[in-house]
Amino acid sequence: MRRPKYFTPNEVSPHNKLDDLWVSYLGKVYDLTALMNEFKGNVLLKPIIECAGKDISHWFDPKTRDILTHVDPLSGCVKYYTPRGRFVHVPPPCPRTDWANDFGRPWWKDTQYEVGVLSVKTRWIRIINTLTSQEQGLEVCSEETLNEILQRYLRYNSHATSYTWKHNRVTLDMGKTLEENGIPDEDEVFSGGHMDRDLFSQSICLYFNDDLTEL
Structure with a gap:
């Protein structure tokens, strides 16, 4: 089996531009440039752009590998916890007819963006x-x-x-x-x-x- 390619954090950090955007989370490195192009101009890219070239593992539950959740104090419903603001593929807080949920896997679960492994040390x-x-x-x-x-x-x-x-x-x-x-x-x-x-x-x-x- 082919070994994965390992990256240092210093190799990930230069990829911090709209036309070359990488992030790392939960031990893997992802190239989200294609996602940037697909949703170009969408305000929901803003939280991702702000963290370009950085590790965003704190966005995720390491057990489920999904976005962290919390109980909304107003509705009492379990919702995604996105303190930096809602981003691409995260559903709106309230039901809306203009939000399409037929995109398949959300980007954070889509292996097509994976380029390698972030070195532990x-x-x-x-x-x-x-x-x-x-x-x-x-x-x-x-x-x-x-x-x-x-x-x-x-x-x-x-x-x-x-x-x-x-x-x-x-x-x-x-x-x-x-x-x-x-x-x-x-x-x-x-x-x-x-x-x-x-x-x-x-x-x-x-x-x-x-x-x-x-x-």
């Missing part, structure tokens, strides 16, 4: 190219394998697949995560000790496969 690593002595700090998802981290690093070194990846001189298993490769996550230690993450984060050394000095 991100971490920083340093990748050191031993051939060129170049270093690159990289924020990665703790759930990613080294092969997936390599894909992130390709933007800085298009030949990254031609290197052997090592930590403390031990060749890493590219099909496993950092933790599974025995590389501990020390971000909280650095934060608590006011240490410079860029200087003390775990490092991975890349050795060019055709480098004769490795023999």
